[in-house]
Structures are given as structure tokens and as C-alpha cells.
Amino acid sequence: MTIERGISERFLELPGSEFARIMKTAEEDKKVISLGPGEPDFTTPKHIIQFAKKKLDQGYTHYSPPQGRLDLREAIAKKLKKDNKIDVSADEIIVTCGSQEALFLATLALVDPGEKIIVPNPGFLAYIPMVESVTGTQVSIPLSEEDGFELNPDKVEELIDNRTQVLLINTPGNPTGRMLKKKVLEELADIVTEHDLKIFSDEAYEKFVYDNNKHISIGSLNGMKEHVITFQSFSKTYAMPGWRVGYAAGPKEIIQCMTRLHLYCGLCSPTLSQLAALEALKKSQKCVRDMKKEYDRRRKLVIKRLKQIPGITCLNPEGTFYAFPNIKSFGMSSVKFADFLLKKAKVLVVPGTEFGKYGEGYIRLSYATAYEKIEEAFNRIENVIRKLK
Ligand SMILES: Cc1ncc(COP(=O)(O)O)c(C=O)c1O
Structure with a gap:
């Protein structure tokens, strides 16, 4: 019996991941500093936790309506x-188990087998598997460094045909x-x-925007109301990824x-988490400002x-x-380069190809890691790269 027996084609065709292997190696070595996290290193603000504890004592242990609590x-x-x-x-809002579930439900609701979603590539690693699991067809739009990794509206238009249903965008x-930027959003x-x-419009990182950049929701532009589904999250904004x-x-x-569809899978986002989310929205937003500052x-x-590192160039991050x-000048694939940093510098980074094939030649560094650890990680990276050059 092969391992594939009985497993759906839908599953077997999902893209593989090298990162799981890299993560496993990193977990086995306590000296590794991780610049891999895709979630805040902060714990949920105290007042939100305290509120949830109180609600738990009061017996809020039941289901909520599938669309989410009205309040x-x-x-x-x-x-x-x-x-x-x-x-x-x-009435025009649904609360879900994280925005990832909302994206999945929307794809299930709007995309028939064979219909197309245009997705940014490199993009959040769930996009392509999400489309492919509902046997939709993902059409990757390459994001290039020359375009500042923005979507190029002309390239988007070239990809549209009569099977295209959705354009997925993610900003930041x-x-x-x-x-x-606004001009690109208007053209799109x-x-x-x-x-x-x-x-x-995936806006999970809307609150983490720096310098003079401004987050603009495409759903706010004239005439867009009927065309846009906006996805937002408590995971990053309030450091609540585990609450879902x-x-x-x-x-x-x-x-x-x-x-x-929600009724048939997750049923509802956890009631306690919804109450915590309500508290997060109602109370002071200073905790968000503080995390952003850090x-x-x-x-x-x-x-x-x-x-300061020879051979590496980087467009300034504007958000997230x-x-x-x-890292193209090193002549290694992204996976090889990530392996190299892990082995020689004991620093974990994510290969760009984890986010799609157009991520080749790049690595993702997360700064949802303590300042001192980032400093030490860079000391190590610089050290091994100087020896290489
Ligand atoms: C771009 C983007 N969208 C959505 C999500 C999903 O977030 P959640 O389901 O926790 O709201 C993530 C998580 O990393 C993300 O990076």
C-alpha cells in the first residue's frame, strides 16, 4: 500500500514545504535564534486576558451564532x-477562527472548480494551498523588486480571462x-x-505601518462596496493569534x-475569544501603539x-x-541560503520560495523577536557572510 492510497488528489497536489524540515532542525538546537516567527512575540495585553478570565468564571462556555456575536x-x-x-x-460582517478561515470560506463560497483567483507571488503561504484545496486554479502574479513588490495593474489585467473570479491583494x-499605494489601489x-x-483584501497587518506610509483599504474607494471583501484579524493587531x-x-x-459554510466546519469562533476581541476593540488602543513602536x-x-552586510540588498519594509x-549575489537558492545560515550562524530565516516560486533569491526575516536577539542574530549573520565573501 502506498502512503497516497485513499488520500485525495486535492491534498496530494498541495505544494510541499521545505520550511518544516528547517524548523525541525532548528528546534533540536537550543542555540538557534529564530527570525522566522509569523506571529507577535508579545503576549496578549493583560487587560484582555483579565477580562477573558472573568468571562470564563461567569460561564461563557457556549456556542456563539455562526456569524459571530452581534455585539x-x-x-x-x-x-x-x-x-x-x-x-x-x-449584517455585512462574519467573525471567524482567524482571518485565515474567513479567506477559506470566501474562496469556498465564490470559486467553483477550475475558476481562477489571481494571487500575489511571493505571498502569504496559505494562499495557493487555500485555492487549490477547493480545486480552484490559482494564477500567480509575480511581484518584482523593480515594482517595489507592488502589484502591477497592467500585469494583473493581462492575466484576467473569463474564468477569473477574484483578485487577492495583501497590504501591508x-x-x-x-x-x-493609493494610485495602484485605484487602478486595481x-x-x-x-x-x-x-x-x-487581506489586511491582517493594517496597524503595523511605519514612517509616512498610510494603510488604505480598497473597500473604502468609490464604487467598491459590491466588489470587495475585506479580511482583518485580531491575531497581529492585539497579539492574539492563539485566540483565533x-x-x-x-x-x-x-x-x-x-x-x-462556517456552520458546517468551524461553527463559530470561540465565544471566549470573541468576548476578548470585543474588549480589545472597546478599550484604549495604547497597547497597539506600544507594540507598533517596538x-x-x-x-x-x-x-x-x-x-552593513556585503552582498545583501533590501527594500525598506513599510509595514508588517x-x-x-x-540574497541573489551569493549564488545559492533561498533554501540553500537558509540552510547555510542555520548551520553556520545558527539563525533561522524563512526561504523566499516558501511564499511561492517568485520568492526565489530572497529570504524573510521576522522582527517579531526581541531587540537583543535580533542584534545577536545579525552579529552572527554578518560574521559568517564576511568569511564567505
Ligand atoms: C497575510 C496574512 N493573512 C492572514 C493571516 C492569518 O492570520 P489569522 O488567521 O491568525 O487571522 C496571516 C498569518 O500569518 C498572514 O500573514
Whole structure:
């Protein structure tokens, strides 16, 4: 019997991952410093934890409605209006087990087998498997360093045909740390309207934006309401990845379809987590500002240290907590380079190809790691690279 027997083709065709192997090696060695994390190193702010503990004592251990608690959806609607200029009611929002589940539900709701979603490549590692698991067809749009890793609207338009259903965008972007500017968003909005497509706008890192950059939600642009589903998350903003709360906002009929599907899989985001999320939105946002300040301090360190390493270049990260340096001058693949850093410098980084084939020649460094550890990681990286050159 082969291991494949009985396993669906859908599963067998999912892309493989080298990172699992690299992670395993790193876990076995206590000296390794990880610049790999895709989640905040901060613990959830204390007042949110305290509130959840109280609610647990009060017996909030039951299911919630599949669409999410009404009080939370109302608070999200307020937040979307105030922060993102997106005008939706609580009926046009679904609360899910993280924004990743929301993206999955939206794909299930809108994409038939063989229909196409255009996804940024390199992009968040769940995008391609998510489309392929519903037997949709992912069409990668290469993001290039020359375009500042922004989506090039002309290239997007060239990829559209009569099977295209959705354009997925992600700003601020994982893994590049780069953002889509207003002009690009406006051009994408025109293209989507003309071809009557939907946009999935993944804004998981909306609150971690630096310098003079501004996060703009494409759902706030004129005429976009019927075309855009916006995905946001509590995971990064409030350092709550393990609570599993995120949400999507968009046209009511689509949110209703997603709610039906949600009922059959996750059923609801954990009730306690939804209450914690409500507390996060209602109380002071100083905790978010504080985390952003610390990420920015680390980001500046990463930019400075990268500039000092011969052979590495990097576009400045504008948002998220990632940098995506170019390592092409070393003549190694991304995986080989990550292996090299792990073996020689004992520093874990993520090969760019984990985010799609157009990530070749790059590595992702996360600065969701303590400042001192980042400093030490760069001392080690610089040391081994100087010996190499
Ligand atoms: C771009 C992007 N979108 C979505 C997610 C999923 O976040 P969550 O499901 O925790 O909300 C992540 C997580 O790393 C991400 O990087």
C-alpha cells in the first residue's frame, strides 16, 4: 500500500514545504535564534486576558451564532467605519477562527472548480494551498523588486480571462513588508469594476505601518462596496493569534454564504475569544501603539544591519514585521541560503520560495523577536557572510 492510497488528489497536489524540515532542525538546537516567527512575540495585553478570565468564571462556555456575536460585529462595524472608512453594518460582517478561515470560506463560497483567483507571488503561504484545496486554479502574479513588490495593474489585467473570479491583494504585504499605494489601489479598483470581479483584501497587518506610509483599504474607494471583501484579524493587531478571531466584511449575500459554510466546519469562533476581541476593540488602543513602536525600533535596527552586510540588498519594509532581503549575489537558492545560515550562524530565516516560486533569491526575516536577539542574530549573520565573501 502506498502512503497516497485513499488520500485525495486535492491534498496530494498541495505544494510541499521545505520550511518544516528547517524548523525541525532548528528546534533540536537550543542555540538557534529564530527570525522566522509569523506571529507577535508579545503576549496578549493583560487587560484582555483579565477580562477573558472573568468571562470564563461567569460561564461563557457556549456556542456563539455562526456569524459571530452581534455585539462584536457591531463594534467591528464601528471600527471599520472609523479606521478604514468602510461603511458596513453588522449584517455585512462574519467573525471567524482567524482571518485565515474567513479567506477559506470566501474562496469556498465564490470559486467553483477550475475558476481562477489571481494571487500575489511571493505571498502569504496559505494562499495557493487555500485555492487549490477547493480545486480552484490559482494564477500567480509575480511581484518584482523593480515594482517595489507592488502589484502591477497592467500585469494583473493581462492575466484576467473569463474564468477569473477574484483578485487577492495583501497590504501591508507578507512576506515583503511592502504596501500598495493609493494610485495602484485605484487602478486595481477600475480593473475589477470593468471585469466585474471580486477583490479579497487581506489586511491582517493594517496597524503595523511605519514612517509616512498610510494603510488604505480598497473597500473604502468609490464604487467598491459590491466588489470587495475585506479580511482583518485580531491575531497581529492585539497579539492574539492563539485566540483565533478574525473577520470578513463585504456584500451581505456573500457573508450569508460564508456563514452557512462556517456552520458546517468551524461553527463559530470561540465565544471566549470573541468576548476578548470585543474588549480589545472597546478599550484604549495604547497597547497597539506600544507594540507598533517596538516593532518600528526593531525594524530600524534590521534596516541598519542589513545595509552593513556585503552582498545583501533590501527594500525598506513599510509595514508588517518582516523584511525581505535579496540574497541573489551569493549564488545559492533561498533554501540553500537558509540552510547555510542555520548551520553556520545558527539563525533561522524563512526561504523566499516558501511564499511561492517568485520568492526565489530572497529570504524573510521576522522582527517579531526581541531587540537583543535580533542584534545577536545579525552579529552572527554578518560574521559568517564576511568569511564567505
Ligand atoms: C497575510 C496574512 N493573512 C492572514 C493571516 C492569518 O492570520 P489569522 O488567521 O491568525 O487571522 C496571516 C498569518 O500569518 C498572514 O500573514
